[in-house]
Amino acid sequence: MSADDDFMDFDVAAPSITLGDGDEFDQASIDAMFGGNAPVAKKSGLKAVIESRVISHERLPMLEVVCEHMVRSFATSMRNLTSDAIDVSLDEITSIRFGEFMGRLALPAMIGVFNVVEWDNYGVITVESSLIYAVVDALLGGRRGGGPTRIEGRAFTTIETTLVSKMLELALTDFAAAFEPIDQIAIALERVETNPRFAAIAGPTNIAAVATFRVDMEGRGGKFSILLPYATIEPVREKLLQRFMGQKVGRGNIWEEHMATELLKTEVSVDVVLGEKVMRLEDVRSFAVGQTIALNTAPDDALEIQSGGVQMGRGQIGQRRNNVAVRLLADMFKDLPQ
Structure with missing residues (x-):
């Protein structure tokens, strides 16, 4: 370095740690050990498409209408079940991969597996623990206005599972009733699980539509979600994609009758081919009035x-x-x- 230099150049090496045995760790080794700046393997091809976090899905406007109808009917059903003031609201409708949804599920929770008979496929309904204890507390005569006492470190009892199953059956019945304008379906609750692994009705990468509802019961309550894989709703996907339906969802009987009436009035020209014969152009040019052409066709x-x-x-x-x-x-x- 000279006296006229304004700056000094230093060569700074990456910090390293030397162990007693002579092994040396550089910064890359330290980052790899503690997880900082760890290299991430890039995915390519079909695997990158399947495991992508960005989900491209179609919006289902009619599914939102179905859920809005269910909110009103389910609130009435819960009031009749608990004799409490119940407020039910639709939180959100979104699309997510099945494995990611199950991975985010806060445990302990109850997972109901149901079968849609007409579609010959399955769906799940999940209830978070706060709503489970609120429903059990309300059905067993707990005091109103206070949050239910949550008992940690134990599984749900048979009584708790039975009481919450009644709420699940009510929710699925109202959901099927809300679906009537689109399709007549029957939903049967097959079993209630507490372990997400036992409720795997689809592959981890399969995309599903999830409707999340919130239930408020005089200061207590929680959320429950209905999950339908896209493979399950495939029979009615075209109807769920409709945006403007008017008073009635589904087929228009007026247009069917109009089409049938107009078809009956349609005139159609029908030709009867008496026969065909291949002839030379010279013979065709020599046609004369009164000439007979044999078609080799019997009466x-x-x-x-x-x-x-x-x-x-x-x-x-x-x-x-x-x-x-x-x-x-x-x-x-x-x-x-x-």
Whole structure:
């Protein structure tokens, strides 16, 4: 370094630790040991798409309508069950991977596995511990206005499971009733589990729609969620994607009747092909008035019936009330191009 230099250059090496045996750890080794700045293996190909945290999903407007209908009916059902002032609200509707949802579930919790008979598939309904103890406290005559006492370090008893199962059955019944304008379904609660591993109805990477509800019971309560894998709602996915339905959800009977009426009024031209023959152009140019062309077709042979050049069936030509008529054969659709 000279006296005229304004700055000094230093070569600073990465800190290292030397052990008694002569082994030396640099900064990269220390970071790897404690998890700081650890290199992350990059995923590529199909694995990167499947395990991506970014979920591209379709919004299901009609599912939101179904959940809003369920909120009103379930609040009434809970009031009749507990005789308390119940307030039910829809927290959110989102999409998440099944494995991630189960991994986020705060334990202890109850997980109900239900079967949608018409769709031949399954879903789950989860209840967090605060709502479990609130429902049990309310059904067993606990004092109102205070939060229920939570007993840690033990599993749920048979009585608690039975009482909460009644609430789950009410929720699923109201959910099925709210689905009636879209599809007639029956939901059956098959079992209640406390371990997420025993409620695996889908693969960890499968995407599911989750509706989360909040139940308030005079200062106590909690949340419960209904999870439907996209494979489960596939039979009604097109209906759930609809945005504007008017008064009635589903098929429009007025349009069906209008289409049926208009179809009956539609006129269709039908041609009966008496026969076909391949001729030379010279013979065609020499056609004369009164000339007879043999088609090699007998009077009783089946003739092709066409509409717009498309073969529709077969029939026999004849006469009825001094008019030329065609009688359709019983096998008119046999051997037709599909």
